[in-house]
Amino acid sequence: QVQLVESGGGWVQPGGSLRLSCAASGFTFRTYAMYWYRQVPGKEREFVARISNDGVATMYADSVKGRFTISRDNAKNLVYLQMDSLKSEDTAMYYCKREGFSRFGQGTQVTVSS
Numbered sequence: 001q002v003q004l005v006e007s008g009g010g011w012v013q014p015g016g017s018l019r020l021s022c023a024a025s026g027f028t029f030r031t032y033a034m035y036w037y038r039q040v041p042g043k044e045r046e047f048v049a050r051i052s053n054d055g056v057a058t059m060y061a062d063s064v065k066g067r068f069t070i071s072r073d074n075a076k077n078l079v080y081l082q083m084d085s086l087k088s089e090d091t092a093m094y095y096c097k098r099e100g101f102s103r104f105g106q107g108t109q110v111t112v113s114s
Contacts, residue, residue, distance in 0.1 A: 001026045002024075002025075002026040002027050002098060002101050002103070003023075003024070003025045003026050003105075004022055004023070004024055004095075004096050004097070004098065004103075004104065004105035005022065005023045005105055005106070006020060006021070006022050006094060006095060006096055006105045006106065006107055006108040007020070007021050007022075007023070007108055008020040008021045008108055009093075009094060009108030009109045009110045009111075010109075010110070010111070011111045011112075011113070012086055012110075012111070012112055013112070013113070013114050014086060014087055014088060014112055014113070014114055015085060015086065016086050016112070017082070017083060017084045017085075017086065018083045018086065018110060019080055019081070019082050019083070020036070020080065020081040020083065020094055020096075020108055020110070021078055021079075021080055022034070022036075022078065022079045022080075022081075022096030022105060023077060023078055024077045024078070024079065024096075024098065025077060027098065027101075029074060029077040030053060030054075030074040031053050032053055032098050032099045032100065033050055033051060033052050033053050033098075033099040034050070034051055034070075034072060034079040034096060034097070034098060034099065035047065035048075035049065035050045035051075035096065035097040035098075035099070036048040036049045036050075036070060036079075036081045036094060036095070036096055036097075037094070037095045037096075037097060037104065038090075038092035038093065038094045038095065038110075039092055039093050039095070039107075040091070040092045040093075045095070045104075046061065047061055048060070048061050048064055048068065048081070048094070049061070049064065049068060049070035049081060050070070051070045051071065051072050051079065053099075054074075055071065055072050055074070058070050063089075064083075064090075067083065067084050067085045067086075068081060068082065068083050068084070069081070069082040069084075070082075079096055081094065081096075083110070086110075086112045087112060088112050088113055089112075090110060090112050091110060091111050091112050091113070092109075092110060093107040093108070093109050093110075094107060094108050094109075094110055095107045
């Protein structure tokens with residue numbers, strides 16, 4: 001079955017960087033686009049970034065454009081989210097998601113504060 005396991009979250013000061021990883025299994029990874037979403041308690045889960053199955057095309061939410069970079073390694077079944085110039089408003093639980101599959105992984109917490 002489809003499994004998505006996020007990692008790499010933690011605490012960082014404003015202006016810092018983190019790289020999140022999502023390990024995928026249970027499907028042919030290279031044939032699906034992948035997404036990152038995030039959620040703050042009490043708010044809707046929101047789209048952060050998308051990458052095409054071949055890694056050529058990417059899309060970002062306006063709030064993270066120019067600061068976050070999504071990438072993937074199809075040989076290792078991994079998708080990444082490089083987060084730079086982090087702000088306090090980036091604090092959230094971050095989830096990865098496969099195209100066409102409704103469920104998310106367990107998430108990884110990112111906290112940005114001084």
